[in-house]
Amino acid sequence: MRISQREKTGGDGWILALLLVVAFILITIYFREGSSGPLRTARQGVQAVLAPVGRVGFAATSPVRSVGAWVSDLGVSRSDLEALRQQNEEMRERLAALEEARQENERLRELVAFVEARELDAVGARVIGKPATLWEGVITIDRGTAQGVKVGMPVLASQGLIGQIVEVAQHSSRVRLITDQRSGVAAILQATRAEGIVNGSIEGDITLDFVSRESTVTVGDVVLTSGMGGVYPKGLLIGEVADVQLSDADLFPRISVRPSADLEGIEEVVVLVGAPVESDVTGGGE
Amino acid sequence: MNRLIPLVTIVVALILQVAIVPYVAIAGIMPNALLLATVTIALVKGPRAGMLSGFATGLLFDLTGTGPIGAAALVFCLVGFIAGSIQESTFSEGWLVPLVVVFFATLTAEVVYALVLAVLGEGGLSVAGVLGLALPAALYNSVLALLVYPWVARFLRSEKPMTTFRRLA
Numbered sequence: 001m002r003i004s005q006r007e008k009t010g011g012d013g014w015i016l017a018l019l020l021v022v023a024f025i026l027i028t029i030y031f032r033e034g035s036s037g038p039l040r041t042a043r044q045g046v047q048a049v050l051a052p053v054g055r056v057g058f059a060a061t062s063p064v065r066s067v068g069a070w071v072s073d074l075g076v077s078r079s080d081l082e083a084l085r086q087q088n089e090e091m092r093e094r095l096a097a098l099e100e101a102r103q104e105n106e107r108l109r110e111l112v113a114f115v116e117a118r119e120l121d122a123v124g125a126r127v128i129g130k131p132a133t134l135w136e137g138v139i140t141i142d143r144g145t146a147q148g149v150k151v152g153m154p155v156l157a158s159q160g161l162i163g164q165i166v167e168v169a170q171h172s173s174r175v176r177l178i179t180d181q182r183s184g185v186a187a188i189l190q191a192t193r194a195e196g197i198v199n200g201s202i203e204g205d206i207t208l209d210f211v212s213r214e215s216t217v218t219v220g221d222v223v224l225t226s227g228m229g230g231v232y233p234k235g236l237l238i239g240e241v242a243d244v245q246l247s248d249a250d251l252f253p254r255i256s257v258r259p260s261a262d263l264e265g266i267e268e269v270v271v272l273v274g275a276p277v278e279s280d281v282t283g284g285g286e
Numbered sequence: 287m288n289r290l291i292p293l294v295t296i297v298v299a300l301i302l303q304v305a306i307v308p309y310v311a312i313a314g315i316m317p318n319a320l321l322l323a324t325v326t327i328a329l330v331k332g333p334r335a336g337m338l339s340g341f342a343t344g345l346l347f348d349l350t351g352t353g354p355i356g357a358a359a360l361v362f363c364l365v366g367f368i369a370g371s372i373q374e375s376t377f378s379e380g381w382l383v384p385l386v387v388v389f390f391a392t393l394t395a396e397v398v399y400a401l402v403l404a405v406l407g408e409g410g411l412s413v414a415g416v417l418g419l420a421l422p423a424a425l426y427n428s429v430l431a432l433l434v435y436p437w438v439a440r441f442l443r444s445e446k447p448m449t450t451f452r453r454l455a
Contacts, residue, residue, distance in 0.1 A: 026356030057305025130308035202415035
């Protein structure tokens with residue numbers, strides 16, 4: 001039979017109280033300090049030290065990632081399969097329409113000057129770290145202040161917007177994905193020009209909120225950044241409407257958005273270093 | 287030397303958390319190696335070591351993430367203390383106690399951490415978040431505990447050589 005050792009640990013309560021007070025003080029300092037405060041500086045130091053570790057892990061776990069994706073795909077239901085078939089049919093129809101769009105695209109190429117005029121210079125980066133906790137959608141990339149990356153800059157994959165820089169070290173940065181629950185992107189529906197906010201969630205889904213009830217929203221509508229607020233340049237592709245629900249009790253329609261970029265399998269990104277840097281990063285300082 | 291062993295355990299857990307854990311996620315559910323280390327240390331060394339290691343692993347968790355620094359230190363410290371206290375008050379030995387303690391410790395820590403983030407205005411907590419993320423993560427950590435607890439406990443109890451899971455636990 002084990003004999004309790006409480007007699008020996010009588011001071012534990014005091015130590016616990018002390019540690020809890022220290023934790024509260026740290027939280028208070030975090031919210032009151034600026035972007036170059038001691039805690040954020042310490043975090044940047046830890047990030048700089050651990051970035052190579054994450055890079056090694058990314059390379060070493062390549063076979064495991066394939067297995068993980070395979071296990072995840074086992075959950076695809078019959079209804080999902082049916083939906084994919086239907087989507088395939090629709091894609092064939094769209095293919096014909098795309099030829100028309102291609103010719104239009106030729107004309108639109110002239111608008112490339114638009115990008116140059118706004119100095120949307122981009123820096124390519126590799127993803128070297130995936131989200132390491134349940135509650136945040138943050139990846140690490142291998143570009144930092146040495147390459148001109150700053151907090152607040154938008155990050156894109158080839159398929160569209162994926163997020164925004166939230167932490168920067170000399171040779172690495174952290175990108176908050178648009179699926180993160182703290183992410184919010186001013187957005188616009190391409191077809192109707194209705195404006196709203198694309199918000200992330202705990203579950204990693206994204207929704208388009210605060211769109212007027214009067215707006216007509218249909219599944220498949222393309223969602224773009226609106227440029228409002230100056231955080232993201234206008235016209236970046238976010239995704240398309242996956243589901244719309246509107247009941248009499250709702251002030252706004254509930255619009256689910258399917259991100260155009262594959263946020264889980266992403267390996268290369270570009271950082272818009274020429275974009276206006278007006279961060280919506282919370283936590284003070286920025 | 288014995289004082290360094292929990293430190294080594296925490297450093298190894300940190301490396302695993304950063305380098306391996308993100309890539310063994312199943313459908314977005316991932317274990318928490320730092321929390322697993324905290325609970326293991328608490329179960330082997332008692333509440334004082336549990337809360338001290340919990341504070342350290344929580345602080346590392348905060349520094350490697352993007353949330354408020356101090357939030358996880360607060361939660362892990364409490365969880366380490368409670369896990370150590372449970373170990374002190376439990377007469378049962380074997381594989382079931384660490385398994386159950388790791389499950390409830392992970393569930394509690396993840397939910398309370400999300401709650402702290404919500405209170406601080408850095409996130410939200412929903413039933414879907416608890417059922418869809420925290421609960422599966424607790425199960426994942428429990429399965430991992432089944433695999434690694436005997437070996438980590440042996441490492442931490444190097445002064446008491448043991449050979450079976452029952453004796454280790």
